[in-house]
Amino acid sequence: MITGKNFIGTDMSAKSNKTYTTFNPVLNLQTKWTFYEASHEEIEGAVQKASAAFEVYRNFSGQKKADFLNAIADEIELLGDELVTTYVEESGLPEGRARGERGRTMGQLRAFASLLKEGSWVEATIDTAQPNRQPLPKVDLRKMLMPIGPIVVFGSSNFPLAFSTAGGDTASALAAGCPVIVKSHPMHAGTGELVASAVVKAAKSTGMPDGVFSNLNSSDLEVGQLLVMHPKVKGVGFTGSTTGGMALYRLATQRKEPIPVFAEMGSINPVVLLPSALEEKGADWASQYAGSITLGAGQFCTNPGLILGIKGDALDDFASVLREKIEEIEPSSMLHPNIHENYERGKKELSTQPKTEEIATYTKEVAPNFAQQMVLKVAASDFLDNPILHREVFGPFSVIVECGDKAELITVVQHLEGQLTGTVLGSSSELESYSDVVDALVNRVGRIIFNGVPTGVEVCPSMLHGGPFPATSDSRFTSVGTAAIKRWVRPVSFQNWPETLLPDALKDSNPLGIMRLVNGLNSAQKI
Amino acid sequence: MITGKNFIGTDMSAKSNKTYTTFNPVLNLQTKWTFYEASHEEIEGAVQKASAAFEVYRNFSGQKKADFLNAIADEIELLGDELVTTYVEESGLPEGRARGERGRTMGQLRAFASLLKEGSWVEATIDTAQPNRQPLPKVDLRKMLMPIGPIVVFGSSNFPLAFSTAGGDTASALAAGCPVIVKSHPMHAGTGELVASAVVKAAKSTGMPDGVFSNLNSSDLEVGQLLVMHPKVKGVGFTGSTTGGMALYRLATQRKEPIPVFAEMGSINPVVLLPSALEEKGADWASQYAGSITLGAGQFCTNPGLILGIKGDALDDFASVLREKIEEIEPSSMLHPNIHENYERGKKELSTQPKTEEIATYTKEVAPNFAQQMVLKVAASDFLDNPILHREVFGPFSVIVECGDKAELITVVQHLEGQLTGTVLGSSSELESYSDVVDALVNRVGRIIFNGVPTGVEVCPSMLHGGPFPATSDSRFTSVGTAAIKRWVRPVSFQNWPETLLPDALKDSNPLGIMRLVNGLNSAQKI
Incomplete structure (x- = not known):
């Protein structure tokens, strides 16, 4: 109750x-x-x-x-x-x-x-004493993380x-x-x-x-x-x-x-569409991204808010399938009237910037607090000139940035702020030929994704949900x-501490049977 | 040249x-x-x-x-x-x-x-894909530290x-x-x-x-x-x-x-003298600490600037041996006139605080920039009342704090700011009976030392030279x-990244032969 x-x-x-x-x-x-x-x-x-x-x-x-x-x-x-x-x-x-x-x-x-x-x-780490070391004896030191x-x-x-x-x-x-x-x-x-x-x-x-x-x-x-x-x-x-x-x-x-x-x-989670992705799988990706952009009314930190591609028919085709697919999706409720209001305000602000074009928008009437999705398109040079277009709009919203060529694509990536995720769609061989784009993207994100969508954050030891500022305040965690x-921890070193009074993690006998770094070697054995 | x-x-x-x-x-x-x-x-x-x-x-x-x-x-x-x-x-x-x-x-x-x-x-960490996992397939995720x-x-x-x-x-x-x-x-x-x-x-x-x-x-x-x-x-x-x-x-x-x-x-590196240390080895410790306090003209971050003990004849004896030994030590030059001037200023400020007593001081004339050592004594209640006495005086200087009883000793430790080191002198069995003092000290320091001096910072994996604020600005490193x-690093996750383009540390073949956490288990093998 x-x-x-x-x-x-x-x-x-x-x-x-x-x-x-x-x-x-x-x-x-x-x-x-x-x-x-x-x-x-x-x-x-x-x-x-x-x-x-x-x-x-x-x-x-x-x-x-x-x-x-x-x-x-x-x-x-x-x-x-x-x-x-x-x-x-x-x-x-x-x-x-x-x-x-x-x-x-x-x-x-x-x-x-x-x-x-x-x-x-x-992270129990143990360096045992060397009483006969020259010129000075070495003390016993044992370190572990504490709250x-x-x-x-x-x-x-x-x-x-x-x-x-x-x-x-x-x-x-x-x-x-x-x-x-x-x-x-x-x-x-x-x-x-x-x-x-x-x-x-x-x-x-x-x-x-x-x-x-x-x-x-x-x-x-x-x-x-x-x-x-x-x-x-x-x-x-x-x-x-x-x-x-x-x-x-x-x-x-x-x-x-x-x-x-x-x-x-915040994060706008840039997605880079390489030529092969557009040419061979453009329609598939457009369909998947229509889903990813609108998932949960777009209320995810990892929502793909920026899509980068090189100008051409293939990018136009991608945009038109995305339009078709995303306009079919029924809007859903946002979490709260305040969040809906912020969404509408952000959407309006970005979509009224000069030189932006509405690619897709849900225009049918909806219930109060329901989010009408929108996708904009803008040329890379205009995107680079206008910091407002780099802002996150929390909701089912995304911006396609049309780059003149590969050099402009690199420039756009180099001008992005820190992000939770970055995604590259393409073939393995393209990753090599676009290695400078990929390298610049890796340097700006916490998680880099190949041929997928950024939404969906697996809970496992290899997950990094974080990223360079302003995605988070501390990219190291x-x-x-x-x-x-x-x-929530800091390391503490124990010097020459009596065995019986050491925390269990640091005892010679290793009663917890944990993996430790002992004199430079990983070991789960007792000493 | x-x-x-x-x-x-x-x-x-x-x-x-x-x-x-x-x-x-x-x-x-x-x-x-x-x-x-x-x-x-x-x-x-x-x-x-x-x-x-x-x-x-x-x-x-x-x-x-x-x-x-x-x-x-x-x-x-x-x-x-x-x-x-x-x-x-x-x-x-x-x-x-x-x-x-x-x-x-x-x-x-x-x-x-x-x-x-x-x-x-x-810290390479790998969680391989599980394409058939229910209700959702699991992606391949691989994480490592990058600059x-x-x-x-x-x-x-x-x-x-x-x-x-x-x-x-x-x-x-x-x-x-x-x-x-x-x-x-x-x-x-x-x-x-x-x-x-x-x-x-x-x-x-x-x-x-x-x-x-x-x-x-x-x-x-x-x-x-x-x-x-x-x-x-x-x-x-x-x-x-x-x-x-x-x-x-x-x-x-x-x-x-x-x-x-x-x-x-800064750090004043508190040293706790438990009764047995005073009674059985007081003179030895006094002699060792005379050396530690004056080592390098006291110009070490780990210089012992605070000595805590319980009032009594044994503590008086410790103080008198410390006086005798430390007054015998020839002063040496400080690093620079500015540092010497700061030392003299700090020494004067603390030694003129009410209710402090000069236990030892080197009074003979010295060359310019040479540091005359000093040890003060103060009752715990006066120490607790006066934040000036908690300040670091960078140089060959220390303060003995005389506690009325064990309870007052605990109170003093609980009122200390974060420190690089804390030291306990005594017997193993005393560590147990004084476990609340020890526990409070561990919670305030980066390195805790048993029966030693804090000066001397071993370079090894188990060393923690750091500590809670204000010893450092970030106790986690x-x-x-x-x-x-x-x-100087942050983790980056690679999701579904092609094997050949992964950093070597994350490749299936483990070409670097490093220890990794693979699907939750430590391994230096290839996958």
Whole structure:
């Protein structure tokens, strides 16, 4: 049952007079729930509890943290249909997506649990003593990763489950040994509360310290700002707009003690159409991209917002099939009237820029909050001259950039900002002849894709969901996949530490049986 | 021969009218050399060359970069006695230290060369495709670390070789595949120029692109600021004061595109004396710490500036032996009159704080720029009340904090800021009974030492030279040891990329024979 209250650790609390509701964008109506904005006292309570919990939680074994993560996944499943219907009501997304995202969320939690049970993620590195080394003896040094402290996670608008309350940021921080305070996303506060109740239940049943997890409601900026500025908060995870992410980054780096902010922000995910792709498979790709551009009303960070090709009949044919296919697709609801409004504003701004041409647009009337897709075309020289055309329009929108020749194609790629993904469509042999285009693209993206679509982010160790600024605030880390745990840890070296008091990961006997780097060699053996 | 010119890539250049000299602190005299401050044009030239060089250098094989690093080490050795005498003249440090630090510097370069030749440092991670997976097929994903771009390295004052021109920051960035622009430290610009000439010679002989390395002279703040603000610079390495490091950090994070700054700043390196250490080995430790506090005139980041113990006869005995031993030690020259002046100012400020007691002080007259050591004592409650006493005094200076009991000892540790190191002296069994003190200390330091001194930073994979803020600006990385390479790279994922065009590290055939994580398992085999 949704109460609208905050979770301050295990306590449910509603001390503020300020309330808000969520919204059903398909019905274009408010939901029946009322949420209580977190008060200053509640924020302080959550942080103090998290800080106290850290003193205990950070020393828990991998097995114990894994039990907690698995229990969260189980409790989310036990929420059953109430979670699915709440998700659908608050997001306007279809039930299939809700069930799929729920599965992904549980899968992520369980993947981190497996990582903890296996244990090698701590990067244990051991250099044993050489007491007789000349000219100086060598000490015994052993290093491993340890958690940094309480983390604030901002729920995203576009993934009410997988990038929100118990999504990848929360799962990775809890796995690392860091308590988490979630700033719930106001568009799906009910979904958030249900998931938070599952986390709290799991924390109780697996013996976690009170404060290992809190969930704070918030409909404006202050709660998040106070959290990021709190001296006891040690890191921030965020998925959302560039404006929001950079505001948090600036706040965090201007603190007396700066803290890391992992903000996954905007990306237009350039797609390069090489000649063979256009000539041999142009119609197929146009059809696939009509689907990719409109998937989930285009509300994906990896939505292909920029398509680059060399001018000619083949590119014209591609554009005309794309038009035909994309105009056939029935629009769907966006997540919220605000997101729809931003989409309409962005679409209008870009489509009214001089020298742009509308290639495709859905003109039939639609219900409120439903997104009418659009594709523009612009010449490369005009694209290069106009920074507005480089902006992300969050929704089912894309721009085809027509390059005069290969040299202009390279120039366009070289002028792109950092991106989550880059895609090349063509043949293997073309990749070689276009190696300068490919090389420039690799240098600007987190993930480079050959002959595919950028939407669809696999959760696995090799995934890099991130990329150079402004795609993220820190290109060195990923927010998807088990490597996301590395954002919440720092290495600590133990020098000449007594064997019996070393963390298990660093003991001679290797009781965890993990892979370690011992005197320069990888080994899962004891020393 | 020292010319005083800048290296803009391979070009020697002196376009500015602004010049400065270096200083021999032992003779208290200027040296004979004149250095030309880098001009705006020279700064721009160095960055443009570095940016162009990156396009080539980032794709070089590990073997090729290793040849370059080894050649730098060889060329430094070939500088022979001129390097040693210049170092001694510009730093006031003894010849033995010069030779030792030169050896360490060459050792670091060769260690990175070995790391590159072995090759596994790129963290190759491969998840092969599962075309028949339900409900969706799984793509092929392969991830590895790649360099981020041109790096600016600020030479440190206290390590003219090992943390300067071709020191750990430069070696690690070049190893990663990033061109380096050094902002030479003005106190040892001659030493810097000699080393720079060795790097440039090595770059030429091993076929590196022009601009892979530049060395800019600078006697004030502007050159460094312009470099950090330049849009084509992608990262910064710095070792020095908190003021200097934080100024660069703030600049870099306020850029339109923020970039990472790895600033290793201040630390007072707390040492906890547990009862058994005082009772059984107090005199021995006092003698060892007299040496550690005064080593190199106390001009080490890891100098033990804070000694914590529980009040009693044993602590008094420790203090009196420390007094006796430390007062016997002959003062030595500091690096520069400015550093000596700062030392005297800091010493005066702390020693005139109310309720502090001078335990030891060297009172005999000394030559100009020679540092007279000092040890203070203060009660824990007064230490806790006075933030001035938590400050680092860079030089042969330490403060003994007398705690009333174990509870007060814990409180003091809990109130310490982040530190490079923490040390515990005692017995193994005491570590257990003082586990809360130890645990609080581990949570505040980069390296924790049992029964030793913090000075002496081993260069090896298990070293962590870093620590929570304000010891460094980013606790997640080390500036010493081969793991320092991780500061200058970001992961990139390749999705469904053709085997023949993958980087060698990610090919099925594993031509480099490196250790990889393949479908979740560590393996050096081909797939």
